[in-house]
Amino acid sequence: MVAKIIEGKHFGGCVGYVLKDRSEIIHAEGLRTTSARTITQDFNLQRKLNPRLGKAVGHIVLSWSEHDKGKLTNRLMAGVALEYLKSLDIDNTQYLMVRHHDRKHDHVHIVYNRVDNQGKTIANSNLRFRSVKLCKQLNSKYGFYQASGKEKVNRGRLKGADKAKYEIHDALKTALRACGDWKQLESYLKYKGVAIQYKKKANSDEVQGVSFSKSGYTFKGSEVDRSLSYGKIDRLFNGQEVQQSAETDTNLTNHQAIGISPMGLAMDAMVSLLDIGIAHDQDDDAIKRKNRNRR
Structure with missing residues (x-):
């Protein structure tokens, strides 16, 4: 209730x-x-x-x-x-x-x-x-x-600010599974129609907060969800690597559950394949160096 x-x-x-x-x-x-x-x-x-x-x-x-x-x-x-x-x-x-x-x-x-x-x-x-x-x-x-959670809200009945807020929420939650830094996040959200604004400390480049905008509405990260403040997102980027290949199946299920478009899924898949490809290239380089040392 x-x-x-x-x-x-x-x-x-x-x-x-x-x-x-x-x-x-x-x-x-x-x-x-x-x-x-x-x-x-x-x-x-x-x-x-x-x-x-x-x-x-x-x-x-x-x-x-x-x-x-x-x-x-x-x-x-x-x-x-x-x-x-x-x-x-x-x-x-x-x-x-x-x-x-x-x-x-x-x-x-x-x-x-x-x-x-x-x-x-x-x-x-x-x-x-x-x-x-x-x-x-x-x-x-x-x-x-x-x-439990925002995922259970009936998106189809939302309008105005509520609709924009949940669209930002869903885009961020999906993006954070694929992105490893703020630049990647900005690019992904731009594709979803979401803009980022950073709040900086006076007379400094130090970032203190972040806001997200869509359809003319702007919300602080913590207003969208307490887990989406600048500090928490930044700690996620700096303290945890994105294990995209291991999470691909789960992500696909989550994407479908919250209504991500086929184009969005394709973009996520491209990011995943890119990550896997980089990992394989790094492994190949390591093997070659090891063989040279044996000689």
Whole structure:
């Protein structure tokens, strides 16, 4: 289970969206659920207790993996959603829980009022950070499937900055299997449409950081992934040799899993063959020198 957290200003649009076709209300508190209109009216009535709060609409989407499909009942999903809200101190307020059936994976939309029953604002400080930690705890408690790493993200549904960020991530992870230094990395990423910018120390050529750009979006290496900071990539280049020939089969499998194009595979293969060829030439030179010494 993972959570997506959104905040907004208008209950009408949010309620109208979550109550679309192939949806069902599985739980509600403090609301008349006769129609989208009555739900919106009730949300807005309580909102007037704190009119200065601009973004009073809390909207959270809890999504489960397809692996959990057989165990997810309305009662279980509502119970987990209630536990999730309470653990984040989102209580003593109105909320609506709607299950959608329009995707392969089950998910519940939670709409809640950030103006609580006493007119106080429900805080959102560090909400996303706390949510990530809580989802891991709930997955462990209920035995829900949890995907590991960025490789499990559905790339096809990403847009804008998120899409660019994951394209950079995938290109870097693939490149680091084949490249042995920064120049090789620059060339490979240029082929993938990714540009590199280095951050240097003032009045010096000493590199302190690196950023990557694609489709008009720029991210620090550590923002793409903690393993992709300048320091960690540089240590990889300086401390480990690329064992390309031994990893070829594994790399091909990984490339296919993350959707690398046939041209990209061809380029990786060329790099691999070049490395192998250099190694063979070095071995041949060593043998010739050894034979000359024997004479």
